Amino acid sequence: MTFFENPIQWILGCILILSSLGVILARKPVHSSISFLLALLTLAMLYLQLSAQFIAVMQILVYAGAILVIFMFVIVLFQDAYQQIARFDAQSAPSLLMAAAAIFVLALIFLGKRLVGFSPSSKEAPEGFGSVQAIGQALYVDFFFPFEAVILLFLIAVIGSLYIARKAK
Amino acid sequence: MLYAICLGLFMPLIGFLGLMTMASRVSRRWANVIGCSTIFISFTCFAVLLLFYANMGIDQLTVTLYNWIAVGKVNADFTLHLDHLSLLMTLIITGIGFLIHVYSIGYTEHEEDFARYFACLNFFVFAMLLLVLAGNLLLLFVGWEGVGLASYLLIGYWHDRPAAARAATKAFIVNRIGDFGLLVGLLLTFHTFGTSDIAEISRRVGQEFSLGAPLLILLTLLYFWGAIGKSAQLPLHTWLPDAMEGPTPVSALIHAATMVTAGVYLVVRMHPVFMLAPMTLQIVGVVGAATSLFAALCAVGQTDLKRVLAYSTVSQLGLMFLACGVGAFYSAMFHLTTHAFMKALLFLSAGNVVHMLHGVTEMEKMGGLSKIFTKTHWLFLVGVFAMSGIPPLAAFFSKDLILEVEYLAGFKTLFYVGLTASILTAFYLMRAYCLTFMGKPRSDDQVLKGTAEAPRVMLLPVTLLAVLSIVGGFLGFAFGKMPLLEDFLLDVGVTRTEQELSSGFLLTPETMMAIAGALLGIGVAFLMYTKFVDRLRRPLTLLKKAFFINEIYWTMIVLPFRAVARFVAFILEPKVFDGFIRVLEEGVQSVAHGLQRFQSGQVRSYAAWMIVGAALMVAYLVF
Amino acid sequence: MDISLTIFISMAVFAIGVVGVLAMRNTLIFFLSIELMLNAANLLFVAFARHWGNQTGLIWVFFVLVVAAAEAAVGLAIIINLFRSKKVVDIDQYNVLRG
Numbered sequence: 001m002t003f004f005e006n007p008i009q010w011i012l013g014c015i016l017i018l019s020s021l022g023v024i025l026a027r028k029p030v031h032s033s034i035s036f037l038l039a040l041l042t043l044a045m046l047y048l049q050l051s052a053q054f055i056a057v058m059q060i061l062v063y064a065g066a067i068l069v070i071f072m073f074v075i076v077l078f079q080d081a082y083q084q085i086a087r088f089d090a091q092s093a094p095s096l097l098m099a100a101a102a103i104f105v106l107a108l109i110f111l112g113k114r115l116v117g118f119s120p121s122s123k124e125a126p127e128g129f130g131s132v133q134a135i136g137q138a139l140y141v142d143f144f145f146p147f148e149a150v151i152l153l154f155l156i157a158v159i160g161s162l163y164i165a166r167k168a169k
Numbered sequence: 170m171l172y173a174i175c176l177g178l179f180m181p182l183i184g185f186l187g188l189m190t191m192a193s194r195v196s197r198r199w200a201n202v203i204g205c206s207t208i209f210i211s212f213t214c215f216a217v218l219l220l221f222y223a224n225m226g227i228d229q230l231t232v233t234l235y236n237w238i239a240v241g242k243v244n245a246d247f248t249l250h251l252d253h254l255s256l257l258m259t260l261i262i263t264g265i266g267f268l269i270h271v272y273s274i275g276y277t278e279h280e281e282d283f284a285r286y287f288a289c290l291n292f293f294v295f296a297m298l299l300l301v302l303a304g305n306l307l308l309l310f311v312g313w314e315g316v317g318l319a320s321y322l323l324i325g326y327w328h329d330r331p332a333a334a335r336a337a338t339k340a341f342i343v344n345r346i347g348d349f350g351l352l353v354g355l356l357l358t359f360h361t362f363g364t365s366d367i368a369e370i371s372r373r374v375g376q377e378f379s380l381g382a383p384l385l386i387l388l389t390l391l392y393f394w395g396a397i398g399k400s401a402q403l404p405l406h407t408w409l410p411d412a413m414e415g416p417t418p419v420s421a422l423i424h425a426a427t428m429v430t431a432g433v434y435l436v437v438r439m440h441p442v443f444m445l446a447p448m449t450l451q452i453v454g455v456v457g458a459a460t461s462l463f464a465a466l467c468a469v470g471q472t473d474l475k476r477v478l479a480y481s482t483v484s485q486l487g488l489m490f491l492a493c494g495v496g497a498f499y500s501a502m503f504h505l506t507t508h509a510f511m512k513a514l515l516f517l518s519a520g521n522v523v524h525m526l527h528g529v530t531e532m533e534k535m536g537g538l539s540k541i542f543t544k545t546h547w548l549f550l551v552g553v554f555a556m557s558g559i560p561p562l563a564a565f566f567s568k569d570l571i572l573e574v575e576y577l578a579g580f581k582t583l584f585y586v587g588l589t590a591s592i593l594t595a596f597y598l599m600r601a602y603c604l605t606f607m608g609k610p611r612s613d614d615q616v617l618k619g620t621a622e623a624p625r626v627m628l629l630p631v632t633l634l635a636v637l638s639i640v641g642g643f644l645g646f647a648f649g650k651m652p653l654l655e656d657f658l659l660d661v662g663v664t665r666t667e668q669e670l671s672s673g674f675l676l677t678p679e680t681m682m683a684i685a686g687a688l689l690g691i692g693v694a695f696l697m698y699t700k701f702v703d704r705l706r707r708p709l710t711l712l713k714k715a716f717f718i719n720e721i722y723w724t725m726i727v728l729p730f731r732a733v734a735r736f737v738a739f740i741l742e743p744k745v746f747d748g749f750i751r752v753l754e755e756g757v758q759s760v761a762h763g764l765q766r767f768q769s770g771q772v773r774s775y776a777a778w779m780i781v782g783a784a785l786m787v788a789y790l791v792f
Numbered sequence: 793m794d795i796s797l798t799i800f801i802s803m804a805v806f807a808i809g810v811v812g813v814l815a816m817r818n819t820l821i822f823f824l825s826i827e828l829m830l831n832a833a834n835l836l837f838v839a840f841a842r843h844w845g846n847q848t849g850l851i852w853v854f855f856v857l858v859v860a861a862a863e864a865a866v867g868l869a870i871i872i873n874l875f876r877s878k879k880v881v882d883i884d885q886y887n888v889l890r891g
Contacts, residue, residue, distance in 0.1 A: 024825065032821050
C-alpha cells in the first residue's frame with residue numbers, strides 16, 4: 001500500500017485528485033475543461049497500469065477526443081453567459097446541499113474502510129487480459145446483443161440531439 | 170254483501186282519482202255529477218247494508234282484501250270490519266256528505282277550480298270511510314292521516330290566500346302533534362298485543378290485563394292524545410277556528426260532522442281498552458268538560474260568524490268526550506249523530522249567507538238579513554233551537570242524556586260545567602242569529618241590493634238537514650221501549666242508566682235545569698242583541714282572542730323553535746359542520762403545502778435528495 | 793495485484809464529483825461533474841476486473857463509455873435549447889417545473 005510498492009498509482013492518483021479538484025474549483029469554465037482533460041489522461045494511464053489497454057485507448061479516443069470536444073464547443077458558445085451567474089441568488093438551500101455532500105462523503109469513507117483492507121489477489125492477470133482480441137471476443141460473441149442495442153441507442157441519441165438543438169423557427 | 174262494502178268504500182276513491190286526473194278537461198256539469206253520484210252510490214250501498222243488518226240481525230262482517238304487511242311480528246291486513254258502530258258512522262258520513270256535495274254544486278258556481286274541490290271532497294269521504302271501516306289500527310291510522318291530508322287540501326283550497334295557506338299548515342301541524350301520540354300508541358299496541366286488529370284486542374284485553382294496569386293507562390292516554398289532536402280539544406284546539414278560512418261546505422263536512430268526530434269514534438271503538446283504564450277515563454271527562462266550557466266562553470266573544478260555529482263544534486265535542494269519560498259511550502255516539510245534523514245545518518245556512526254576500530263572514534257587516542234570506546233565516550233558527558236543547562228538537566234528547574248520565578254517575582261538578590256550557594251554547598247561538606239576521610242592516614245598500622236568497626240547489630240540502638234536526642232526536646228516544654239507535658248500538662256498551670233514561674220520560678230536576686237554562690240563554694241573547702245591540706256590540710277582547718292561547722303558543726313554542734332553527738342554520742351549520750369540513754380541508758392543504766416544498770424545480774435540490782438516498786443505500790450495504 | 797489504493801482514488805474522485813454536482817451553478821460544470829462521477833465508476837470497474845481477472849468488467853466499462861458519450865451529446869443539446877429560452881446558464885433558474 002505504501003508509496004514504494006506501487007509508486008505509479010500513487011503519483012497518478014494524486015494528479016487525478018488534484019485535477020478533479022481543479023474541475024470544480026476553477027474560475028472559468030474553460031479552465032475547468034482543461035483540468036478535466038488532464039484528469040482523463042491520467043485515468044487512461046491508470047487503466048494502462050491495470051492492464052486494460054483497449055479501454056485506455058478507448059478512453060482517450062471517446063472521452064477526451066469526442067465528449068470533451070463537444071463540451072469545449074458548448075463552453076465556448078456560452079462564454080459570456082457564465083458571468084451572469086453572479087446576478088441571481090442561489091435558489092437551492094445551501095444547507096441542504098452541504099448536508100448531502102457531507103453525508104455522502106461519510107458514507108463513502110465507511111465503504112472505503114471496509115474495502116481497503118482487501119487482501120491482494122495473488123492471481124495474475126490471465127493471458128491476453130484487456131487485449132483487443134479478448135475484448136473483441138467478448139463483445140462480438142458473448143455480449144453481442146447489448147452491443148447492437150447500444151448501436152440503436154446511438155442512433156436515437158444522434159437523431160434526438162439533432163432535433164433538440166435545431167434552430168427554432 | 171262484501172261487494173257492497175267494497176263498492177261503498179272505493180267509489181269515492183274512484184271519484185277522486187277520476188276528477189284529479191281530468192281536472193282541467195272536465196266540464197262543470199260532469200264534475201258535479203261525478204262528484205255527487207259517487208257519494209250517492211256509497212250511501213245507497215250502506216243503506217242497503219243497513220237493511221240487511223236490521224232484518225237479518227247480522228252483527229258484523231269482516232272482509233280481508235289482501236295481506237298488506239307481513240313483516241315478522243308486524244302483521245296487518247287490509248281488513249274491513251263492518252259492525253253497527255261503523256255502519257252508523259258510514260251512514261252519517263255518506264248521507265251528510267252527499268247533502269253537502271249537492272250543496273257544493275251551488276257553492277262552487279263561481280269557482281274555476283271546481284274539479285279539484287270535488288276531487289278533494291271525494292278523497293276526504295274515502296279516507297273517512299277507511300277510518301271507520303278499518304279492521305285494525307294500522308289501517309285506521311292510514312284513514313286518520315288521509316283525513317288530515319284532505320283537511321289540509323280543502324282548508325287551503327284557495328291557496329293564493331296567505332291566511333288560508335297558513336291555516337291549512339297550522340291545522341296539519343297541530344293534527345300531527347296529536348297523530349304522534351296515536352302513532353306511539355300504535356307501536357305500543359303492536360308491542361303489547363302483537364297485533365293491531367281491533368276485534369282481537371278488544372277480546373284479549375279483558376283476559377290479559379287487570380283493571381287499571383299501567384300499560385293500559387299509557388296506551389289509552391296515547392290514543393286519547395291522538396283524539397285530542399283530531400277532535401280539537403284543549404290544548405290542541407287552535408287549528409279549528411283558523412280552519413274556517415276554507416269554503417263553508419268544507420267546514421260543514423269536515424270540521425263539524427265528520428273529521429273531528431274521528432277522535433270520538435276512536436275512543437268509542439277502543440272502549441274495551443278504555444273501560445279498563447279508569448284514570449284515563451277521568452282525564453277524558455275532565456278534558457272534555459274543560460274544553461266545552463272554554464270553547465263556549467270563546468264563542469261568546471267572536472265576531473266572525475263561522476268562528477262562532479267553530480268554537481261551538483269544539484264545545485260540543487267536549488261534551489261528547491265528557492260522556493265518554495263516564496263510560497256512557499252510547500250517549501256520545503247519539504250526540505255525535507244529532508250534532509252532525511245540527512252543525513251541518515248551521516254551517517250550511519251560514520254558508521248561504523256567506524256565499525250570497527260574496528265571502529263576507531264578519532257579523533259586523535251583517536244584520537237585518539232576514540228580509541233578504543227569507544227561508545235561510547228560518548232554517549238557521551231551527552238549528553239554533555235544536556242545538557240549544559229545546560224539546561222536542563234533536564239535541565234536547567242527546568245533550569240532556571249526557572248531562573243526566575253525568576249527574577247520576579256522581580260527577581256533579583262536571584254536570585254543572587256541562588250545564589253552563591249548554592246555557593252558553595244557547596246564548597251565543599242566539600246572539601249569532603240576532604246579529605246576522607235581525608236588527609238594522611249594517612252592510613252597504615249596494616251590497617244589500619245585490620244579494621238574494623240562495624238558489625234551490627243550496628236550499629234543498631239545508632232543508633233536509635233541518636228536518637233531520639227536528640226528528641233526529643227520536644232515533645235515540647222512545648217512549649217505553651228501547652229506541653232504534655240504542656238497539657242498534659247495543660254492543661257498544663249501553664249502561665243501565667242510559668237505558669232507563671232513554672226509554673222513560675224522566676222529568677228530573679236536572680232536565681228542568683237544562684231546559685230552563687236553554688230558554689234563559691236564548692231569551693237573554695234575544696234581548697241583548699235586538700234591543701240593546703247598539704250599546705253592546707264590542708265583545709271582550711279576552712274572549713275574542715280565545716284567552717290569548719294562540720299568542721301564548723306563539724311565544725312559548727313557535728318562537729323558541731324558530732330561534733333553535735335560526736341557531737342551527739346560521740351558527741351551528743356554518744361554524745360547526747362547515748368549520749369541521751374546513752378544518753379537514755385546510756389540514757390536507759397544509760400537508761400538500763408542506764409537500765410542495767419538495768418540488769422546488771431546483772435540479773440541485775433533487776440531486777441532493779438523490780445523493781442522500783444513495784448514501785443511505787451505501788450505509789445499508791456497509792452495515 | 794493490490795487495488796486498495798485504486799479503490800480509494802476512485803472514491804475520492806466520486807466524492808469530488810458529488811460535491812461538484814451539488815455546489816456548481818454553472819450548468820456545464822454541473823455536467824462535467826457528472827462525467828467525473830462516471831469516470832470514477834469506470835476506474836472502479838477496471839480495478840475489480842483486474843482483481844478478479846474477469847473480462848466482463850471491461851465490457852461493462854466499454855458500454856458505460858459509449859452511453860456516456862450518447863448522454864453527453866443529448867444533454868448538451870438540451871442545455872443549448874434551455875439557454876436559448878432562459879438566456880442564462882445558471883441551473884437554479886431552470887425551475888419552470890416547480891410545483
